[in-house]
Amino acid sequence: MEKLITAYTYIGEGKVFANKRLIFYQEKIATFAEFIKALYKQEQIAYPKFYKMDSLSKLGFMCAELLLRYENPGIFKPGSLAVVLANSSSSLDTDLLHQESIRNRSAYFPSPSVFVYTLANIVIGEICIRHGLKGENAFLVSEKFNPSTLKDYVSEILDNHRAEACICGWVEILGNNFKAVMALVENESTATWINGFKPMPFTEASLNEIIKVN
């Protein structure tokens, strides 16, 4: 069954695109924290939990937020939207923070709120809580962006009707180096895009295209 990318969001190198439209740009990025906070403020999102998330979750949260903002999340039932994400550093960014807090035995104060983010798939949990998603999900870790694996995994979910649509993408961060891309993938026969974006075929070539700097 043919599948389409009916929406996508890109965050990287100071730019944020939603369906090929530049919606945010910061020429000089001092830190990821400042960049993502400026984006959050610009989009006027009211979700205090955002500030408590680790960097990986903040990045994934914002990417999903913008992706679903340009769709109509109401058209998907909670159990009908799957999420498959991947990256190369897993939760290393937060693991290092945690390690820093436990390395000195005389000042041993691990932070519970840091520790809970020392798993990469927590970012999916944050997205699911925010949007009430209850569909299948998976977080894959591979050295490089692997469009083939993502395509196969998502196709298998949709072909077997375990979800009506799937958010899939790459959410990578280590220090101030970051990039996130998320695509909404739907079966062509039931696709319901309403955002005016011309859908792309869900192929490795399309995934390779949207992960590059726009």
Added chain:
Amino acid sequence: MDELINKLKKEVITQLNLEDISEDDINPDSPLFGEGLGLDSIDALELIVLLEKNYGIKIEDPKDGKKIFHSIRTMAEYITEHQKKA
């Protein structure tokens, strides 16, 4: 006591990343959990760490937490009481 309450407000805002909340927004007698600041279970653990890290106070019985962390004032009272004992 007022000085400690103001210090605690600052520490709680920093420790719990309450970015959109200022010290003036926190009523020292309002509940920290539930309808107050809306803190969650992870925040409760962070408050336990805060007491130990900043005041050297270790809560021995977790059941005491509900009473100690009811509000900023109850936290301040607990700290004052335990620092006198030390």
